[in-house]
Amino acid sequence: MIPMLLYAQDEVGHVSDELIEEIARRVGVTPLQVNEVLTYYSMLHRKPLGKYHVQICTNISCLLWDADKLWEQACHKLGIGHKEATGDGQISLEEVECIGACSWAPAVQVNYDFHHFVTSEKLDQLLDGLRKKQ
Amino acid sequence: MLYNEPSPLETRVLSRRFGMPNSASIDTYLATDGYKAFLKARGMKPEEIIEEVKISNLRGRGGAGFPTGMKWSFVPRNSPKPKYIVVNADESEPGTCKDRLLMEYDPHQLIEGVLIAALSVDAHAGWIYIRGEYRYLIEIMDKALNEAYHKGWLGKNIQGTGFDFDLYTHSGAGAYECGEESALLESLEGKRGIPRIRPPFPAVVGAFQCPTILNNVETYCAVPAIIRDGGKAFADLGVPKAGGTKLTCLTGHVNKPGVYELTLGFPVMKMINEVGGGVRNGKKLKAFIPGGSSCPILTGEECQDATMDYDSMAARKSMLGSGGVVVMDEDTCMVKAALRIMRFYAHESCGWCIPCREGTTWLRKILTRFHEGQGTRSDIDLIGDLSKNMLGRTFCPLGDAAALPTISIVEKFRQEFEDHLNGRPCPFEHAGHMVTV
Secondary structure, three states: OHHHHHHHHHHHOOOOHHHHHHHHHHHOOOHHHHHHHHOOOOOOOOOOOOOEEEEEEOOHHHHOOOHHHHHHHHHHHHOOOOOEEOOOOOEEEEEEOOOOOHHHOOOEEEOOEEEOOOOHHHHHHHHHHHHHOO | OOOOOOOOOOOOOOOOOOOOOOOOOHHHHHHOOOOHHHHHHHOOOHHHHHHHHHHOOOEOOOOOOOEHHHHHHOOOOOOOOOOEEEEEEOOOOOOOOOHHHHHHHOHHHHHHHHHHHHHHHOOOEEEEEEOOOOHHHHHHHHHHHHHHHHOOOOEOOHHHOOOOEEEEEEEOOOOHHHHOHHHHHHHHOOOOOOOOOOOOOOOOOOHHHOOEEEEEHHHHHHHHHHHHHOHHHHHHHOEOOEOOEEEEEEEEOEOOOEEEEEEOOEEHHHHHHHHOOOEHHHOOEEEEEOOOOOOOOEEHHHHOOOEEOHHHHHHOOOOOOOOEEEEEEOOOOHHHHHHHHHHHHHHHOOOOOHHHHHHHHHHHHHHHHHHOOOOOHHHHHHHHHHHHHHOOOOOOOHHHHHHHHHHHHHHHOHHHHHHHHOOOOOOOOOOOOOOOO
16 A cells, blocks of 8 residues: 555645545545555655655764755755745755665755755755756 | 775675676676576575575674574474565665665665575565665666566576566655564555564564565675575675675765675774775764664774674674664764754654653653753753663664664763753854754
């Protein structure tokens, strides 16, 4: 059920009520059971995120390369906070736990794409690019 | 392209195909002795395979370090139930990024390791549970599985040997806890990742209530070399009670962070100074985490004669863990480090056991206020006491994983906690505000 939820979310953008109903029907459980499972997993979202979901890791290995400053920079630049999206729905932000890129820290993930050795300048360019990207 | 330059001090057994052109393709794999170990194992009795793995002194690479051959021998082969093989590719331990490379550069080595494990217990199906964030790796693994099916290395009657095996990928969806073996099995079964009480262990009652071998990616990846070159050759690479090599992820304040394959027993200071190019900016080594944030922290002095193996770390009351080395220089605020580590465990605690759920949350709150300069003297002992009260009181090791580094930081760097009380909220930086998730 977990991959089904994630792949469905990739298509719809978030786990909507309709999606829960549909998955419950296909798996043969109640919508409540689907909801019970999905609330456990941090990658599954009940609310729409931005088209580009920017996930900044601030866990220990990234923190040692000043990832907390990158996080503050991104919040400031976009005017949004943790799990919030810009008004046009283009970009959302999330401070995430270790994404498994510790030796190439600090690391940022945009949707499923990894960005390694992120500097302040690189983050600026990345966010500017995402603002314009279709 | 490799993520980092290899080091001449590496011993490349598991990573020997890293950097080869098309290293992930089955053609490259077959051209470089690939799947030969499977054919050799097919000619061996199951107990001979397990014996060879025992001789190799291979210990689980996920963090616990349990002897792999012994784990496999616990599977009741005469059970009427089907047996399963599960790969733990939920790599989430902070500081660890090695399984990623093993799957990205050499997915067939993992498949072959799984096949040999399957032969040893007569299993015919398995899953690779990959963390959801590693979507590109799921795609690489799926491609490798398709190649293997297409060329007859998976499916019915593999290479005419009469052995059948099906292997699937399964995505996680963001949960550190699902790297714990029993929580992983719950998640695989489509449930919340809540740990199971043990015994029974997965070897007897695992996936879908059936006997299951469950190991880390790196553990399976070591198996083809063990069968191909013999368990003794692998054992001889390491130290007496732990054979082979370990993919070590050098992270934090080193000049050349990266993933390096080093023999077990490799000296810590040589690793930092020669493999990792020394501490960044010529600074002094202050603290060291040997294998992921769950391990008790070592001071720079404790590292001087330490080696990267299970016994050396145990003698220093720490653990080899998952190979996620975190190096901290003299300018690191240890209160901030303790807080960041605790925030992680508070976020990832599944909430099933009260000591862990409440303990991590309260420790996060206390460390947050302490770091902001709002702490009291009694908080220092409270942090230690709360941590000690979590030890051994939870279903799974997450509670211990949160407590152990915290206890060690408070004990070894107490002075820094005192400094925070003495009008210096954070001695190493200003604006030490941290967003609390």
